[in-house]
Structure formats: structure tokens, C-alpha cells
Amino acid sequence: MSDLSEVADVLARGDEARAVVRVLDRHGFGTVEPGQLLVAGADGTLGGVLLRGALDDRAAALVRDARRAPSVIEAHVAEDDAVAAGLACAGGATLLGHPLDAAPARALAQAFAAGVPAALVTRADGSASLAITGGDLDDVEGSLGFATVDAEAASRVRHLLRRGATVTERVTLEAGADVLVDLWVPVPTMVIVGPGAIADALIAQAALLGWVAGRADTVAEADAAVAAFTDADVLVLLDHDPAFDAVLRTGLEGRGFLGALGSRRTQAARRERLLAAGVTEERLARIHGPVGLDLGARTPAETAVSIVGEVLAVRSGRDPSALGVAAGPIGA
Incomplete structure (x- = not known):
């Protein structure tokens, strides 16, 4: 897991909703590290990075708007700009920006700071999120709207934990929900x-x-x-x-x-x-x-x-x- 201390600091601040931008889908860029996110606190403070900063301008604008309502944008990075940022080649990304309530935000912050596994599961339209944290991912904060969907999401990330690696995955749950899963597994x-x-x-x-x-x-x-x-x-x-x-x-x-x-x-x-x-x-x-x-x-x-x-x-x-x-x- 990359250093998430800066992200944890922003997520831990205040009692208002934070905003998050994540990579919902992508093509190109070569190998990209999973678990990337950009967060904004209620005071506008930013933490984290997406795609080595190649989409900083678009992502920063999206994360500030996402405190009010979720949205999805398409962004493209030309070859020269991608290589300059340290990516292998040009590519495109679908970015999801969405609010994140204080309780799941704090749960993620605590997990990042403690060095224990953590997952953020969000509906693909950004309308609802839950954080799942702890050594065995037993602690859940937030909801995707229905208890059955929450339970299936939790089961999914616990299964992914067996891989022992950080992962980003977009999946359709059996309950029908289209979700984005980011699971962060700390590297000892x-x-x-x-x-x-x-x-x-x-x-x-x-x-x-x-x-x-x-x-x-x-x-x-x-x-x-x-x-x-x-x-x-x-x-x-x-x-x-x-x-x-x-x-x-x-x-x-x-x-x-x-x-x-x-x-x-x-x-x-x-x-x-x-x-x-x-x-x-x-x-x-x-x-x-x-x-x-x-x-x-x-x-x-x-x-x-x-x-x-x-x-x-x-x-x-x-x-x-x-x-x-x-x-x-x-x-x-």
C-alpha cells in the first residue's frame, strides 16, 4: 500500500462530508498502481494523487465539486503528458467524484494510520458508500442503501483480502448493484x-x-x-x-x-x-x-x-x- 498518511490526515478532519475522486474505469497508461484516490476536506485541503498527477487539474476541480453532489467525467492524457508524469503511455480514464460522510471517512483515516486493511465500496454513480476496515475487515461504516447489498459488498472485499494485495475493481454484485471497490492492504x-x-x-x-x-x-x-x-x-x-x-x-x-x-x-x-x-x-x-x-x-x-x-x-x-x-x- 502506498503512503496514505496525507490522505488519512485530510479524511480525519472535521465532522462535515469530505469529497473523493477515484478511477472508475481506464484504458491505456500501462501498469497503474491500484487504490489511487484524491480527497478534499471541508476546508478545501487536498490529499492523495491520481495517475501520477497527470490529471491534476481535472481531478482537483472534480473533487471540489463532489462535496455537493457525485459526478462522473471522462478525461484523456496525451502521450507526451503521460510520459512526463511517469506513465508508460497515453490513456483515458473515467473519474468518479463523490461525497464521503464523516463516519466512513474517519474509519478509513484510522485504518490508514494504523496500517490495517481498509476498503471503500461506492455505487458507480457515487450515490452511496461504505468503508470496511480492520484486520479481517469486520468493521463497517456507511451503507450502499440496502442491508443485503452491504452484506454482499463486505463478503466481496473479504474474499479479495485473501489475495494479500491492494486492488481496484469495478464489479456488479449479485444484488444488481454496480460498485467500485478499492481495497488497501498494507505492505509490512x-x-x-x-x-x-x-x-x-x-x-x-x-x-x-x-x-x-x-x-x-x-x-x-x-x-x-x-x-x-x-x-x-x-x-x-x-x-x-x-x-x-x-x-x-x-x-x-x-x-x-x-x-x-x-x-x-x-x-x-x-x-x-x-x-x-x-x-x-x-x-x-x-x-x-x-x-x-x-x-x-x-x-x-x-x-x-x-x-x-x-x-x-x-x-x-x-x-x-x-x-x-x-x-x-x-x-x-
Whole structure:
């Protein structure tokens, strides 16, 4: 998911309806990142971008008018202008501008800020919207007009969540509603503390998954990174230096997955230090240590797989077991 902090700031402001412009349909432009939107607050403040700014003038005018009523416009970008904006080629887009009530706007803002999945589903004519947020997309704000349509829309975005990627899709629901779905799935940032082959393998594994990964070599660097964590982010502490206990204490005050490698003896010593520093047993339970699933991993690459496997299991609320003996539906 692209950085949506600016969008979240605008969506969070005030109690009046905001306005949103999104790409309803398009042709050309080459590969375009999904989940694009431009928002306007009641005070006219803008946030976000569409098509790398190639349609800024049209989109900005549309989003300001959309606070009063929904509308749809057709826009075209010539080859030179498209390439100058960083798009692959010329193209055309159908832009939908529509009001967004304060409650669903705030729900989206909170989800973007927290780094949890969020979806905005809107009738294709812009007449009604609902926001669906949370780790399992359980929280719904707004309505498309009928409970049956809302339920089908929620089911649709929860199904899309299984892909694990941000998506923009225009669909006709079985209830007959033509809707635009934008689903934003946060991309985890993995902060790895400590050098070595396992750190290298974790960076490679993160790249394979499309995650952002980086190293923090000092307590100050790691502490600053963990303090900014969202729910999607991951700390893997490989360094056994007691100085890095401070990073875990910071992490326990915030969000994200906290994992620490080390032997049982190392884990026990770390635990005693944290308890002595005032960390409660309840909060200590948030630290996954030794981090990783029991896969019989021996090499750094296998260890990285086991660590990432535990992160995925925790994020999905699963108790890992072999699919062949699991009772639940596969892929659900």
C-alpha cells in the first residue's frame, strides 16, 4: 500500500462530508498502481494523487465539486503528458467524484494510520458508500442503501483480502448493484536488528513477499523505527546485546509484530531483564521468542522462512499446522 498518511490526515478532519475522486474505469497508461484516490476536506485541503498527477487539474476541480453532489467525467492524457508524469503511455480514464460522510471517512483515516486493511465500496454513480476496515475487515461504516447489498459488498472485499494485495475493481454484485471497490492492504515493513546470514536471508525472503525490509544497526535507529510501527510492521531482533531491550520496551508500547531470536537461555535472560525493568507478564506475551515456526529449519534461508511463516500466521490469526491435517477450509 502506498503512503496514505496525507490522505488519512485530510479524511480525519472535521465532522462535515469530505469529497473523493477515484478511477472508475481506464484504458491505456500501462501498469497503474491500484487504490489511487484524491480527497478534499471541508476546508478545501487536498490529499492523495491520481495517475501520477497527470490529471491534476481535472481531478482537483472534480473533487471540489463532489462535496455537493457525485459526478462522473471522462478525461484523456496525451502521450507526451503521460510520459512526463511517469506513465508508460497515453490513456483515458473515467473519474468518479463523490461525497464521503464523516463516519466512513474517519474509519478509513484510522485504518490508514494504523496500517490495517481498509476498503471503500461506492455505487458507480457515487450515490452511496461504505468503508470496511480492520484486520479481517469486520468493521463497517456507511451503507450502499440496502442491508443485503452491504452484506454482499463486505463478503466481496473479504474474499479479495485473501489475495494479500491492494486492488481496484469495478464489479456488479449479485444484488444488481454496480460498485467500485478499492481495497488497501498494507505492505509490512520488516526491521532487522543484527548482522549475519539470517539477516541477509530475511531481507531476501521479504523481497520475495513484496515487503519492505531494512536493517537497524544501533539502538537509536531501531528504537526510532519501532516507535513508528503500524500493525502491519515487523521487528526481528537477532542481536542478543541487552542494550536492545530498550527497543523491545518501545515496541511493547506500540504496534506491530515483535520477534526475537535466541536460545532458550537467551530468551530467559531477556525475560528476566524486562521483568526487572517493569514490563508485565501480560505485555511480555507479545514478544515472539524464539521467533519462528517449528519447521526443523537448519539453514539461514530455512530459518527466514520459519520466521516469516510465524508472522503470516499471527497476522491471519492462525495456529499453524500442516494443511493435510487442518480441519478448516484451505485458503479461507
